[in-house]
Amino acid sequence: MLRVENLSKQFKGSRGSSAKTVLAVNNLSFQCKPGEIYGLLGPNGAGKTTTLRCLSTLIKPTSGNVFIDSYNVLEHGKVFRSKIGFLTSDMKLDGYFTPDYMMNWFGRLNKMEDDVIQERKSKLFTDLQMTDFIHKKIDKLSTGMKQKTAVAISLIHDPDVIIFDEPTNGLDIVTSKAVTDFLVSRAEAGKIIIISTHNMTIAEKLCHRFGIIVEGEMKEEGTLSEIIEGSNWDNLEDVFFSYILPGGDHV
Amino acid sequence: MFKDSFIILRKELKRMFTDRRLIFMLVILPLIMLPLMYSFMGKATKTRQSEISEYTSRIVVCTALGSEESTELFLTSLAALNTEVETINSQSIEETQERLTSKDVELLIVMPDNVDDRLLENEVFDLSFYHNSTADFSDFAFSQVELAFAAVSEAVVRERIIEGGMSEEILSVFTINESMPAESYDLATEGSIMGKIISMMMPFFIVIYLFANSMKVGLDSVAGEKERGTLAILLVNQVSRLSIVLGKMMSVMIAAIVGATSSAIGLKIASRYLIGMYSDTGEAIVEYTMTSTALLQFAIIVIPLAILISSLVLIVSTFAKNVKEGQGMIMPVYLAVMVMGVTTMQIGDTPPNWMRLAPLFNSLVVLKDIFMQTAVWGNILFAVATSLLVSAVLIFAILRMFNNERVLFRV
Ligand SMILES: Nc1ncnc2c1ncn2[C@@H]1O[C@H](COP(=O)(O)OP(=O)(O)OP(=O)(O)O)[C@@H](O)[C@H]1O
Ligand SMILES: [Mg+2]
Numbered sequence: 001m002l003r004v005e006n007l008s009k010q011f012k013g014s015r016g017s018s019a020k021t022v023l024a025v026n027n028l029s030f031q032c033k034p035g036e037i038y039g040l041l042g043p044n045g046a047g048k049t050t051t052l053r054c055l056s057t058l059i060k061p062t063s064g065n066v067f068i069d070s071y072n073v074l075e076h077g078k079v080f081r082s083k084i085g086f087l088t089s090d091m092k093l094d095g096y097f098t099p100d101y102m103m104n105w106f107g108r109l110n111k112m113e114d115d116v117i118q119e120r121k122s123k124l125f126t127d128l129q130m131t132d133f134i135h136k137k138i139d140k141l142s143t144g145m146k147q148k149t150a151v152a153i154s155l156i157h158d159p160d161v162i163i164f165d166e167p168t169n170g171l172d173i174v175t176s177k178a179v180t181d182f183l184v185s186r187a188e189a190g191k192i193i194i195i196s197t198h199n200m201t202i203a204e205k206l207c208h209r210f211g212i213i214v215e216g217e218m219k220e221e222g223t224l225s226e227i228i229e230g231s232n233w234d235n236l237e238d239v240f241f242s243y244i245l246p247g248g249d250h251v
Numbered sequence: 252m253f254k255d256s257f258i259i260l261r262k263e264l265k266r267m268f269t270d271r272r273l274i275f276m277l278v279i280l281p282l283i284m285l286p287l288m289y290s291f292m293g294k295a296t297k298t299r300q301s302e303i304s305e306y307t308s309r310i311v312v313c314t315a316l317g318s319e320e321s322t323e324l325f326l327t328s329l330a331a332l333n334t335e336v337e338t339i340n341s342q343s344i345e346e347t348q349e350r351l352t353s354k355d356v357e358l359l360i361v362m363p364d365n366v367d368d369r370l371l372e373n374e375v376f377d378l379s380f381y382h383n384s385t386a387d388f389s390d391f392a393f394s395q396v397e398l399a400f401a402a403v404s405e406a407v408v409r410e411r412i413i414e415g416g417m418s419e420e421i422l423s424v425f426t427i428n429e430s431m432p433a434e435s436y437d438l439a440t441e442g443s444i445m446g447k448i449i450s451m452m453m454p455f456f457i458v459i460y461l462f463a464n465s466m467k468v469g470l471d472s473v474a475g476e477k478e479r480g481t482l483a484i485l486l487v488n489q490v491s492r493l494s495i496v497l498g499k500m501m502s503v504m505i506a507a508i509v510g511a512t513s514s515a516i517g518l519k520i521a522s523r524y525l526i527g528m529y530s531d532t533g534e535a536i537v538e539y540t541m542t543s544t545a546l547l548q549f550a551i552i553v554i555p556l557a558i559l560i561s562s563l564v565l566i567v568s569t570f571a572k573n574v575k576e577g578q579g580m581i582m583p584v585y586l587a588v589m590v591m592g593v594t595t596m597q598i599g600d601t602p603p604n605w606m607r608l609a610p611l612f613n614s615l616v617v618l619k620d621i622f623m624q625t626a627v628w629g630n631i632l633f634a635v636a637t638s639l640l641v642s643a644v645l646i647f648a649i650l651r652m653f654n655n656e657r658v659l660f661r662v
Binding site: 053056058059060078081082085088090091092094096105106109153154 | 262489
């Protein structure tokens with residue numbers, strides 16, 4: 001079980017520069033059970049990446065806390081890191097190496113035994129349909145292949161919690177589907193999955209629960225039917241727009 | 252913890268030493284740079300010298316009334332030189348001056364009147380030498396003829412002295428080093444002239460390549476990973492930040508040392524050309540060899556220096572948002588280090604005290620001592636200690652930055 005409690009993150013403007021203080025995440029709470037895929041939705045600058053970075057120990061919450069079972073991110077950073085797999089879509093792996101090499105490397109950094117790495121690798125390579133290109137340099141791979149590689153690498157240590165920031169960004173529908181199908185299979189295996197996206201179609205199909213964030217605040221939270229029932233709309237996209245488009249119900 | 256550092260180091264090394272482009276930059280370039288430069292310089296000087304010695308200078312002499320015999324006397328002194336002499340009379344002076352201007356001839360000598368008599372009467376007379384300093388060989392012809400004429404003058408003086416009944420010894424007050432064989436008066440040890448030349452240049456080139464290679468590897472190592480977003484995935488792993496910093500640090504340091512060593516070997520090769528360039532001064536130049544003590548001292552000083560320079564590069568790399576910003580920030584540091592290198596190149600045998608105290612500077616000065624084979628262990632160890640101390644402070648600061656999200660996710 002993953003619990004986010006009253007999470008806030010404020011970025012202070014740096015001294016001497018004109019940048020002012022930003023409250024990127026404001027008192028956010030939600031939770032996600034094993035087997036569930038949670039979708040964080042929000043327009044650009046809503047605070048999705050910031051939230052996910054807080055969950056993955058990369059940045060410290062200004063206030064509030066995050067729990068995985070009995071561990072919390074403020075005190076148990078190291079345990080957290082062993083339990084999560086984190087990925088951002090804007091990551092570009094070093095093109096000089098092959099997916100196979102990078103998997104071995106990250107496996108070793110995660111203190112996995114070599115035979116465990118081999119086993120885990122072949123499972124991920126088959127699940128993500130990567131076997132054709134694992135020995136090619138990453139430079140030579142297509143965007144989709146690169147993203148699959150990144151997904152595989154972030155999950156080499158078989159984490160309980162999968163945190164993906166816009167995992168299907170820039171992918172064609174085929175690769176998109178491969179990635180989302182893979183996530184579904186992981187959820188079925190009892191993992192906790194949190195993704196951020198602004199693609200409502202994918203979100204609606206993929207996620208069990210949703211959180212709509214605008215300007216750092218949670219505007220709607222719950223399952224698809226819960227969210228739609230409380231609104232005047234019959235789909236997620238329209239609810240989403242009602243929070244951000246000029247003239248929307250909640251703007 | 253160190254195991255993780257080595258896993259990180261191994262990947263960085265694989266990257267460095269299997270990529271042909273990088274190998275060229277890090278290893279081959281520092282190795283061939285100096286030999287190439289010196290062979291080129293050596294060739295250029297040689298060609299110039301042979302051009303000059305093969306050149307036939309065109310000299311025009313204008314005789315004058317009552318100077319015919321003495322002109323003959325002066326002209327015979329030119330016989331041994333590679334010259335082509337043309338004689339004219341005073342009507343053609345202007346025309347010849349124009350030829351000088353248009354570089355058709357190299358030198359015009361105008362004799363005054365009645366030199367034959369004035370010579371006999373011990374009267375001083377003035378010769379006019381016209382030349383063109385913009386013509387390639389004009390100045391050369393000038394000094395060549397001047398020397399030859401001076402010999403004539405000396406012979407005349409000698410004759411006058413003997414005629415006057417005096418001993419010709421009156422002509423010289425002293426001689427220098429005529430009573431000793433050439434080997435016995437230069438007390439430099441074998442190879443120390445080469446050592447002096449090398450010790451002047453070596454610290455400069457070593458520091459340049461330590462820096463250049465650190466930059467090549469170090470900027471990408473953290474700033475590059477930040478830019479590509481791969482640093483985040485490393486940070487959410489279970490590796491400690493100290494392991495990450497140490498692993499990257501070692502890889503940058505190795506690149507730096509490889510560069511320094513390559514350029515040292517390069518300079519050794521280049522010293523052959525240097526010998527060629529300096530040997531005609533007649534000094535006892537022997538090929539430079541380092542004693543094993545000097546080699547040991549070299550290793551002892553270079554490794555901490557490499558650590559210091561890699562830490563400098565890494566701290567910039569850690570602070571920068573991306574490689575480009577890093578390059579911009581490191582440039583002033585690079586220039587400052589270059590200036591330090593040049594300064595050490597130019598100071599004499601005894602550097603001012605502050606240079607021995609200042610970190611980085613003192614390593615350069617000690618490096619120079621080592622190549623001169625005059626290094627003192629106390630100075631070496633002091634330089635090592637300061638380098639390590641400053642590096643420790645820098646590494647501490649880098650670690651602080653690695654734990655500071657405002658630096659890691661600077662926008
Ligand atoms: N390191 C940082 N320093 C200062 N401000 C930041 C930092 N990171 C994010 N912000 C600010 O916080 C706010 C939320 O940004 P965030 O990246 O979390 O949004 P997002 O929902 O991921 O947007 P997008 O859909 O564009 O990825 C923005 O106003 C952004 O400018
Ligand atoms: Mg984002």
